[in-house]
Amino acid sequence: xxxxxxSGAEVKKPGASVKVxxxxxxxxxxxxDINWVRQATGQGLEWMGWMNPNxxxxxxxxxxxxxxxxxxxxxxxxxxxxxxxxRSEDTAVYYCARAPAWEWPIIRLDVWGKGTxxxxxx
Amino acid sequence: DIVMxxxxxxxxxxxxxxxxxxxxxxxxxxxxxxxxxxxxxxxKPGQSPQLLIYEVSSRFSGVPDRFSGSGSGTDFxxxxxxxxxxxxxxxxxxxxxxxxxxxxxxxxxxxx
Numbered sequence: 001x002x003x004x005x006x007s008g009a010e011v012k013k014p015g016a017s018v019k020v021x022x023x024x025x026x027x028x029x030x031x032x033d034i035n036w037v038r039q040a041t042g043q044g045l046e047w048m049g050w051m052n053p054n055x056x057x058x059x060x061x062x063x064x065x066x067x068x069x070x071x072x073x074x075x076x077x078x079x080x081x082x083x084x085x086x087r088s089e090d091t092a093v094y095y096c097a098r099a100p101a102w103e104w105p106i107i108r109l110d111v112w113g114k115g116t117x118x119x120x121x122x
Numbered sequence: 123d124i125v126m127x128x129x130x131x132x133x134x135x136x137x138x139x140x141x142x143x144x145x146x147x148x149x150x151x152x153x154x155x156x157x158x159x160x161x162x163x164x165x166k167p168g169q170s171p172q173l174l175i176y177e178v179s180s181r182f183s184g185v186p187d188r189f190s191g192s193g194s195g196t197d198f199x200x201x202x203x204x205x206x207x208x209x210x211x212x213x214x215x216x217x218x219x220x221x222x223x224x225x226x227x228x229x230x231x232x233x234x
Contacts, residue, residue, distance in 0.1 A: 044226075047225070095171075109173065
């Protein structure tokens with residue numbers, strides 16, 4: 001079945017970077033964009049950006065420009081999201097979600113990973 | 123950026139009774155292709171969001187027919203015809219036509 005399996009929880013110090021992975025299975029990896037959405041505890045959903053696994057093209061929300069990098073390794077059907085210069089406000093659950101690439105720039109998030117908790121604390 | 127506004131922010135419903143959630147967008151979600159790109163998601167407690175409704179009124183695979191979506195332009199509604207215990211969680215609307223995609227604040231549905 002279609003799955004997005006994310007890496008485990010991370011604890012980082014302020015100023016550090018974190019890299020979260022999202023491994024896809026059950027479908028053709030390059031046919032769906034990977035989006036990243038985060039959710040602080042008890043808060044709503046915040047879109048961070050997208051990546052096309054076929055071309056490697058990316059687009060980031062203005063808020064994260066300069067701090068976020070989305071990449072992929074097509075040989076292992078895995079997408080990555082790296083966030084740098086971490087601060088306490090970045091403490092959140094980070095989700096990857098796929099969207100049909102042929103519908104871009106329309107974004108329909110149809111399958112989500114279970115999320116990766118990132119805690120930023122000194 | 124588009125702003126999505128949901129009402130109410132919380133809802134307590136007796137099992138078997140209907141429920142309705144409103145979502146308004148600050149700009150039209152109607153595309154030149156004639157489709158309207160408004161989605162509804164349910165985040166059950168401790169889980170990731172799951173797609174319920176796409177393009178205003180189409181149910182995603184496996185979604186029970188007690189869920190229905192309606193609306194056009196900037197005003198949308200999600201209805202649950204008869205709420206069941208498994209429907210508890212937070213419901214989000216999302217627009218996917220204008221970058222960046224935006225979510226409503228969420229509506230928490232609980233059972234009385």
